[in-house]
Amino acid sequence: MLQGDLVLSSTYDSRLVGLSIVIAVLASYTALDLAGRVTAAKASARIAWLIGGGIVMGIGIWSMHFVAMLAFSLPMPMSYDMWTVLVSMLPAIIASGGALYLASEEVLSIWQLLIGGVVMGIGIALMHYIGMYAMRMEATTGYDPLLFVLSVAIAIGASIVALWMAFQLRRQTSATGGRTKIGSALVMGAAIAGMHYTGMAAARFKATNPRAIITPQAMTNSLTWLAVGIGVATVVILGFALMTSFVDQRLAASAKLLEQQEVETQRSQLFTEITLRIxxxxxxxxxxxxxxxxxxxxxxxxxxxxxxxxxxxxxxxxxxxxxxxxxxxxxxxxxxxxxxxxxxxxxxxxxxxxxxxxxxxxxxxxxxxxxxxxxxxxxxxxxxxxxxxxxxxxxxxxxxxxxxxxxxxxxxxxxxxxxxxxxxxxxxxxxxxxAQRVLRLRDRAIAAASNAIFITDAHQKDNPIIFCNPAFETITGYSLEEALGRNYRFLLGGDTGQTTVEQIRDTVSDSSECQIVKNYHKDGTPFWSELTVSPVRDAFGRVTNFIGVVSDITLRKQAEEVLRHSKEALQSQLLELISDVKEATNGDLTVRAKISVGEIGIVADFLNTIINSLRQIVTQVKTAAHQVNVSVGENSGAIQQLADKALTQLSDITRTLKEIDSMTVSIQAVAENAYQSAQIIHTTSNKVETAGKAMDLTVNSILSIQQIVAETANRVKYVGETSQKISSLVSLMNQIDMQTNLLAINVGAEAAWMGDAGRNFVAVAEEIAQLVAQSNEVTKEIQHIFENIQLETSEVVKAIEQGTTEMVEGANVVEDAKLNLMQILEVSRQIDYLVQSIFTATISQTQTSQTVVSLLKKVAQASERTADSSGIVSRSLQQTLEVAQQLQDSVGVFKTEAHSE
The missing domain is CATH 3.30.450.40 (GAF domain)
Structure with missing residues (x-):
C-alpha cells in the first residue's frame, strides 16, 4: 500500500506484539529478582551476579525489542544486518548492568537515581534505534521529531521508575513482596513496550523503488517463526536465570540459617562465659x-x-x-x-x-x-x-x-x-x-555489758534459760553450765515470799520495765537486783523468747539505807531549830537558835546572822519612816503653792496667746490687702507701659504722615512750576497766532494784488486765518484751565502746610502725654516697691507672730506639765506620807530590844 508520495504503511502481528509484551514483563520481573540477589550476594559472588544479571536482563530487553521489530511489517521485502543487530544488544546489557549495580547499593540518593535512570533510558533508546538501523529494505527511514523525543523521554522515565522499584523491592522475600514484584514488573513491562512502540510510530518509511512493493504475506511465516524462536529462547534464558536465582536464594537462606545457628551457638557460649566471669x-x-x-x-x-x-x-x-x-x-x-x-x-x-x-x-x-x-x-x-x-x-x-x-x-x-x-x-x-557484722558487734556488746543478760525459751516447759552473758556469771557466781536449763527463780532465796514470785511472773507476762528483787549469790550471800524482762516475737507476733536484764543494785540499796538514817537525824535537829526561832515569826527579833555540830549547826548560825541583820534593818526603817513623815509635812505646802503659781502662769499665757492670734489675723489681712494693691499697681504699670508704646507708635505714624504730606506738597509745588511752563507755552502760542494771523493778512494782500493768479493764495490765507482763530480759542481755554490749576494748587499747598502744622502740634501733645505717662509709671513703680516692702514686712511679722505663738504654746505646755508634775509630786508626797506611816506602823510590831523583867 502507498500513502502520499510513496510513504509505506506498516502493520503489526498482534500475536508477536503480545509475545513481546510478555517478554518485557518477564524481563522486568527477572530484573527485580536479580537486584535482590545482587544485593544479598557476598563480595566474591556479587561481581558474577552483576555480570550475569546484566547479560540476562539485557538479552530479555533486546529480545522484547527484536520480537516487536519482527511483529512490524511493510509492503516490501525486509532483512536485518546481523552484526548491527548484535551491536544493538550491547547498550541494553550495559544499561542493565548499571541499573543492577545502583539497585544493589546501600543508599540510593536522588541524584544517583536521576543520573542512573537517564543513562539507562538513553541505553535502551540507543538499543532501539540501532536495531531499527539494522533494517535493510528499498526505502528510506525518517522520524517524527515529537514522537522521537517522546519515545526517549518514555525510556528515561521508565528507567527511573524501574530503578527506584528495583531498589525498594530488592530485600522483599515474603508473599506480599512477591505480589508487589509482579505488579511492578507489569508496570515496567508496559513502560518498556510503550517506549518501543512510540519509537516505531515515530518512524516514516518512503519507498525508493516502487516496483519492490509487494504483498508481505510471503515473508510473514518465516519472520513469525523467527520471532517465536527468539521469544522461546529468551523465556528459557530468563526462566533459567530465575531458577538459578531461586536456587541461590534457597542456598543463601540455608547458609544464613546455618550462620545464624552458628552465631547463636557462639552467642550462647559467649553469654555463658560472660555470665561465669561476672x-x-x-x-x-x-x-x-x-x-x-x-x-x-x-x-x-x-x-x-x-x-x-x-x-x-x-x-x-x-x-x-x-x-x-x-x-x-x-x-x-x-x-x-x-x-x-x-x-x-x-x-x-x-x-x-x-x-x-x-x-x-x-x-x-x-x-x-x-x-x-x-x-x-x-x-x-x-x-x-x-x-x-x-x-x-x-x-x-x-x-x-x-x-x-x-x-x-x-x-x-x-x-x-x-x-x-x-x-x-x-x-x-x-x-x-x-548482718553478720551487726551480730558480731551485738555479741561483743552483750559480752562487754556490765549488766547480766539472759534469754529464756518460751516454748519449753518452765521457760528455762538458754543463754546468759559473762556478766551473769560475775554477778550471780553461777557458771554458764549451771545456769542453762534452769528458771530464773533459782536465784531467789528461801525467804522470798509468794507475792514476790507472783510479781516476777507478772513482770514476765506484762513485759514490765523493771522489778526490784532480792536474790542470792552461789555462796548464799544476798544481793539486790533490778530485773527487766522483754518478750521476743516472730513474724506472726507470737512470743518465742524472753530477754532479761539484771542490774546489781546492792550498793544503791545500802546507800539508800544510810541516807534514810541521816534523814531521820536531820529531821530531829531541824525540829529543835524551828522551836528556837519560832517567836521570830511574831516579830520578836531578839530570839537566838542553839548552835550544834553538823549541817543544822551551820544553818542555825546562818539563821542567827539573818535575824541580827533583820533587827538592824528594822531599826533603820523606823528611823527613816519618822524622818520621812517630818519632811513630807514640811514640804507639802510649798509644793502646793508651786502648783497654784504654775496654773496662774498658764492662764496668763493662754490670754497672751489669744491676743497674739488676733494680731496675727490682722497682720495677715494687711498682708492680703498689700498683696492685692501690689497686683493692681502691677497691672496699672503694665497698662501704662502699653499706652506709652501706643503713643510711640502714634508719634511715629504722625511723623510718617508728616513726611508723606511734605512729599505731596513738594509734588504739588512741582505741578505748579510745571503749570508755569504751560503758561509760557500759552504765551508762545499767542505770539505764534499773532504772527500767523499777520502772515495770513499779508498773503491775502498779495493775492489780491495778484488778481486771479492769487486766488489760491487767498484761499490758503483764509484757511490760515480760520486756524489762527481756532488756535486762539484753544489757547484761551488752556489759559483758563491753567488759571484754575494755579488756584487749586495754591489752595492744596496751603491746606498741606496747615495740616503739617497741626500734625506737628499733635505730635508735641502726644510727646507731652507720653512724658506724663512715664512719670505716672515711675510713681507706680515706687508705690509697687513700697507695697512689696509692706507685704514682705507683714509676711515677716506673720512668721514672727507664729514663732512667738509656737514658743508661747511650748511655754504653756511646759507650765501645764509643771502644774501637772506639781500635782503629781504633791499627791506622791501625800502617798509617801501615808506609806511612811504604814511602814512605821508595820515595823512597830518588831521587838528589837530585850527588856529585863
Missing part, C-alpha cells in the same frame, strides 16, 4: 566492674555503664567501662525524669535500641545529656530486683550512629538479666555480711 566474685564492686567490662567487649562498643536510681529522683552512674578518648561519666549524677511509658516498658523487661539519637525524638533535656556524654547510638536495658526497677544497663556508641542487630539486642537483654541477678546476689551477700 559471677566469679560476689563482691558488689567486682560484679559492677566485671559486668560493664564484659558487656563492652561482647558488643564491641565505646562505653557501657550501670545507672542506679536514687530514692529522691534522678540517679548516679555507679560503674563504667569506656574506651580511650571518650568522656568518663563514672560517679556523675544524672537528673533526667523518665516518662511513665518508659518506666512501664523497662519494668516489662524490654530493651530500647536507638540507632541514631538525633532522629529518635528525645526531649531537649535528654538530648543535652546525650550530647554531653558524646552518645550517637545506645542500648538501654532494665536491671530488675524482685520486679522493681532499680537501675539501667546502658551501652553507648560514641563514634557514629549504629544499626543494632537483633542478636546484639537479645544478647544485651540476657546480659542485663544476668547482671541484675549478679547484683542481687552481691547485694544479698553484702547484706548478709553486714
Amino acid at each position: 559471677r566469679r566474685s560476689l563482691k558488689l564492686e567486682d560484679v559492677l566492674n566485671s559486668s560493664v567490662k564484659e558487656v563492652r567487649q561482647a558488643l564491641t562498643t565505646d562505653r557501657v555503664i550501670i545507672y542506679r536510681f536514687n530514692p529522691d529522683g534522678g540517679g548516679n552512674i555507679i560503674a563504667e567501662s569506656v574506651a580511650d578518648g571518650w568522656v568518663k561519666t563514672l560517679g556523675q549524677k544524672v537528673n533526667d525524669p523518665f516518662r511513665e511509658d518508659d518506666i512501664e516498658m523497662y519494668k516489662n523487661g524490654r530493651v530500647r535500641a536507638t540507632n541514631n539519637v538525633f532522629t529518635a525524638g528525645f526531649t531537649d533535656s535528654h538530648k543535652k545529656i546525650l550530647k554531653d556524654f558524646q552518645i550517637k547510638a545506645n542500648l538501654v536495658a532494665p536491671i530488675l530486683n524482685h520486679s522493681q526497677l532499680v537501675g539501667l544497663l546502658c551501652a553507648h556508641e560514641c563514634s557514629r550512629p549504629r544499626n543494632w542487630q537483633k542478636s546484639e539486642i537479645d544478647l544485651f537483654r540476657q546480659l542485663a538479666i544476668q547482671v541484675g541477678i549478679a547484683l542481687e546476689q552481691a547485694n544479698l551477700l553484702d547484706e548478709l555480711q553486714q
